[in-house]
Amino acid sequence: MYNSIISITLFAASTLAIVIPSPAFNLPTGWEYSGCYTDSTQRRELNSDFYFDMGSKAMNAETCIPFCESRGFAVAGTEYSGECFCGPKIPLQMGTTGCYMPCAGDAMQVCGGPDRLTIYTSITTNPGPAGWVSKGCYTDNVSVRALTALEQVPGGSEQLTVAACTSTCGALGYTLAGVEYAGECFCGNEVQGMNVPFQGGCGMTCKGNSSEFCGGPNRLNLYAVA
Structure with missing residues (x-):
């Protein structure tokens, strides 16, 4: 039993x-x-x-x-x-x-x-405004910047969007644009130093558009002329 x-x-x-x-x-x-x-x-x-x-x-x-x-x-x-x-x-x-x-x-x-x-x-990675294409998330370094030219977009950092950055870089003759740390726009023609594509870290939203990513700490969303 x-x-x-x-x-x-x-x-x-x-x-x-x-x-x-x-x-x-x-x-x-x-x-x-x-x-x-x-x-x-x-x-x-x-x-x-x-x-x-x-x-x-x-x-x-x-x-x-x-x-x-x-x-x-x-x-x-x-x-x-x-x-x-x-x-x-x-x-x-x-x-x-x-x-x-x-x-x-x-x-x-x-x-x-x-x-x-x-x-x-509800955030997305902008695939690229007209004439530009997303190259993904890249590492960056304050000592050796991936893109060397830090530029102001119209309205300043509080108005940063992917479109504002690519437009600014394009008008200055650059072929690469990168958005970083929510409010920074970098321009250049080639990625510098040891900075490489990286899966993760681009989790900050743009100050001028909270529905799209604008890099992160030591990370940038990179765009190239299509």
């Missing part, structure tokens, strides 16, 4: 399945899931705007994204089941694990975890 009870118990335990919530898929037009990222209560990765919604049990991507989008932000992140954070750029550090907590408003959807953000974005 004892053996039968043990067998039944083991069988029942083996049939239990741990349901891990998944990211949202029915997202607003232009938005996509970008991954799980690390966060800290001491230094928030998305600190432009936020709201907490634990009590009403309504938090999920479908409520967080419109909140951030209505305030002009291209990055939205859910955290710890009931928290929503907004910002203009993707966090620097991706967390491979830790996003496992179900949303307070949808138990089948993941809303980050302790010090983890489930990130959604």
Whole structure:
């Protein structure tokens, strides 16, 4: 009899399945899931705007994204089941694990975890304005710049867009243009030093257009005359 009870118990335990919530898929037009990222209560990765919604049990991507989008932000992140954070750029550090907590408003959807953000974005890499083509994300170095000429776009750094930078560089006779650190425009005719294509790091949005990337710290989105 004892053996039968043990067998039944083991069988029942083996049939239990741990349901891990998944990211949202029915997202607003232009938005996509970008991954799980690390966060800290001491230094928030998305600190432009936020709201907490634990009590009403309504938090999920479908409520967080419109909140951030209505305030002009291209990055939205859910955290710890009931928290929503907004910002203009993707966090620097991706967390491979830790996003496992179900949303307070949808138990089948993941809303980050302790010090983890489930990130959604509406940012794209501009394929290149007319006459230009994207060459991807490149490394840069303050000692040896990939493109040597730092130029001002009309309106200054606060108005930087990919189109503004390529137009400025083209008017000056350059064949390469690079946008970096959200507000910098570099021009040149060849990539200098040891700077090379790099997968990652171009996660900052342009100050003049939050829907497109403008490089990052020591990273630039490079464009060439088509």
